[in-house]
Amino acid sequence: MYSNLFSAQSVQDLLNVLPSLPYAIWETFYMTVLSTALALVLGLPLGVLLVVGEKGGVLPLPGWLLQVLNVIINLLRSIPFLILMIMVFPLSRLLIGTAVGTTATIVPLVVAAFPFVARLVESSLREVDGNIIEAAQSMGATPMQIICKVMIPESVPSLIQNATIALTTILGYSAMSGIIGGGGLGKIAIDYGYYRYKYLVMLVAVVLLILLVQLFQSVGTWLSRRSDKRLKN
Amino acid sequence: MIELKHVSKTFDSGTAGGVDALKDVSLTIADGDIYGIIGMSGAGKSTLVRCINLLERPTSGEVVVNGQRLDTMTPAQLRAARREITMIFQHFNLLMQRTCLKNVCFPMELVGVKKAEAEKRAHELLELVGLPDKADAYPAQLSGGQQQRVAIARALATDPKVLLCDEATSALDPNTTRQILELIRDINKKLGITVVVITHQMSVVKEICSHVAILDGGVVAESGLVGTVFAAPKSAAGRRLVFPGGADAQVYDPAEERLVRLVFKDSKTTSIPMVARLAAEEGIRCNVISASTQRLSETVYGSMMLGIPSSQYQRAIDFIHNVGNVQVEEVDAHVQ
Numbered sequence: 001m002y003s004n005l006f007s008a009q010s011v012q013d014l015l016n017v018l019p020s021l022p023y024a025i026w027e028t029f030y031m032t033v034l035s036t037a038l039a040l041v042l043g044l045p046l047g048v049l050l051v052v053g054e055k056g057g058v059l060p061l062p063g064w065l066l067q068v069l070n071v072i073i074n075l076l077r078s079i080p081f082l083i084l085m086i087m088v089f090p091l092s093r094l095l096i097g098t099a100v101g102t103t104a105t106i107v108p109l110v111v112a113a114f115p116f117v118a119r120l121v122e123s124s125l126r127e128v129d130g131n132i133i134e135a136a137q138s139m140g141a142t143p144m145q146i147i148c149k150v151m152i153p154e155s156v157p158s159l160i161q162n163a164t165i166a167l168t169t170i171l172g173y174s175a176m177s178g179i180i181g182g183g184g185l186g187k188i189a190i191d192y193g194y195y196r197y198k199y200l201v202m203l204v205a206v207v208l209l210i211l212l213v214q215l216f217q218s219v220g221t222w223l224s225r226r227s228d229k230r231l232k233n
Numbered sequence: 234m235i236e237l238k239h240v241s242k243t244f245d246s247g248t249a250g251g252v253d254a255l256k257d258v259s260l261t262i263a264d265g266d267i268y269g270i271i272g273m274s275g276a277g278k279s280t281l282v283r284c285i286n287l288l289e290r291p292t293s294g295e296v297v298v299n300g301q302r303l304d305t306m307t308p309a310q311l312r313a314a315r316r317e318i319t320m321i322f323q324h325f326n327l328l329m330q331r332t333c334l335k336n337v338c339f340p341m342e343l344v345g346v347k348k349a350e351a352e353k354r355a356h357e358l359l360e361l362v363g364l365p366d367k368a369d370a371y372p373a374q375l376s377g378g379q380q381q382r383v384a385i386a387r388a389l390a391t392d393p394k395v396l397l398c399d400e401a402t403s404a405l406d407p408n409t410t411r412q413i414l415e416l417i418r419d420i421n422k423k424l425g426i427t428v429v430v431i432t433h434q435m436s437v438v439k440e441i442c443s444h445v446a447i448l449d450g451g452v453v454a455e456s457g458l459v460g461t462v463f464a465a466p467k468s469a470a471g472r473r474l475v476f477p478g479g480a481d482a483q484v485y486d487p488a489e490e491r492l493v494r495l496v497f498k499d500s501k502t503t504s505i506p507m508v509a510r511l512a513a514e515e516g517i518r519c520n521v522i523s524a525s526t527q528r529l530s531e532t533v534y535g536s537m538m539l540g541i542p543s544s545q546y547q548r549a550i551d552f553i554h555n556v557g558n559v560q561v562e563e564v565d566a567h568v569q
Binding site: 136 | 286288311312313314315316318319320322324326327328329330331332339340342343344371372373387391397
């Protein structure tokens with residue numbers, strides 16, 4: 001399939017597509033960042049609940065409630081994204097008015113990502129030294145104060161790391177959404193590469209996706225390092 | 234005043250019955266005291282100190298601090314009470330993502346003290362613990378001793394009446410330990426704060442405590458003035474702590490000799506040439522098995538183990554009793 005990769009025709013096709021690439025990059029960027037932000041809004045409190053709500057936690061929840069939350073998260077995480085996208089069509093229509101297009105794609109992206117984010121937040125918060133939480137309790141901190149002033153601030157570097165993982169995963173999902181009418185680089189890769197056998201265009205779109213992942217990861221790692229006061233100097 | 238009345242704590246271990254960490258512990262700690270609680274690992278020290286501020290809820294018994302009964306309080310009342318009973322820890326437990334100043338501000342932040350006011354007080358406290366120049370440093374940039382000083386400043390931020398020290402010097406080298414203990418003693422003297430020191434190190438208790446309780450297997454084996462308890466421990470746990478090793482017993486012959494321990498209090502009696510007088514005045518030749526002098530708080534104690542020929546035993550004991558102010562007791566070689 002790659003034998004005619006650099007034929008005159010292929011190069012001509014690529015040149016024709018080039019002008020639409022900047023907008024596709026923007027669409028991918030916008031979908032990914034907005035979806036991650038919304039997934040964090042839902043996933044952060046959920047992740048906090050998973051940690052503080054357990055037996056012996058800072059704010060123990062009834063066992064059944066914790067069980068229900070866990071089941072919902074596991075359920076949503078087990079559905080393949082391709083299927084989930086189709087399943088949430090009605091929700092997208094309800095919220096956005098349509099199920100097609102870049103903005104509409106944000107709905108399935110958030111639904112798929114927030115349980116994942118909740119698990120990442122959970123693992124970040126579990127890294128906080130239990131002794132520090134005990135110290136805060138010994139000073140008379142309320143459960144809310146422990147969450148907002150101890151657990152979250154103490155795990156910021158880890159939370160940034162994990163937000164970066166979420167961002168790059170959601171970037172991958174967003175590319176998949178090209179199949180059902182989402183926009184961006186994924187749509188170009190699928191439209192040209194899969195439907196029209198224009199592999200050079202597909203490859204260029206993929207390289208751009210890779211560069212985006214690199215960019216997100218580098219910025220994330222840099223921010224995480226910079227925020228971590230445990231590292232000397 | 235801190236009063237623990239018949240406090241017991243059982244942890245569910247999954248198996249039937251659970252683990253009894255504390256069994257019917259009663260203690261009274263007077264205001265302004267530095268009270269040591271010493272014991273081997275697993276004796277229940279940490280559980281005991283956590284019962285004082287209800288970080289651990291006793292299975293039964295009463296906890297009364299400054300006249301307030303803690304174990305029946307609502308969570309909100311308890312949080313308010315804890316501002317008066319602060320704690321420092323073995324691993325300091327500072328917030329690693331905050332500067333030292335912000336760490337000291339933390340307890341004040343919890344109760345809504347204004348930022349400017351809190352920072353002013355935090356600067357004063359950092360001055361008090363000898364770290365005025367570390368306000369903007371992060372804990373990771375400090376040595377262990379410095380981190381513990383910040384933790385002490387933080388513990389003092391809410392003007393507590395009681396300071397609980399949970400193995401506060403166990404992660405520090407001997408020199409730093411001495412400095413931190415000095416700081417704690419200073420604070421006790423200057424601010425009149427009652428201090429409870431949990432430790433497994435005899436040296437810590439000797440250095441700063443006025444009273445001590447020896448905890449063994451969840452039970453208070455004995456308690457009292459440090460001088461009294463350490464000079465002549467009565468319980469087996471106390472003897473194990475004060476006279477570790479037990480090698481002494483192997484250097485005498487139980488068929489010929491009986492083993493006694495003499496304890497001399499203060500410098501007057503420690504200067505009595507006891508062995509020479511036994512020999513010169515009574516003609517009893519004893520075998521010195523071990524001898525040492527130690528300073529406990531402000532008093533000097535001498536302790537000597539003698540092997541006395543069995544035939545002359547009673548005469549020797551009578552003579553020693555007559556000298557006065559010297560305690561004497563026979564030691565069972567197996568118990569020591």
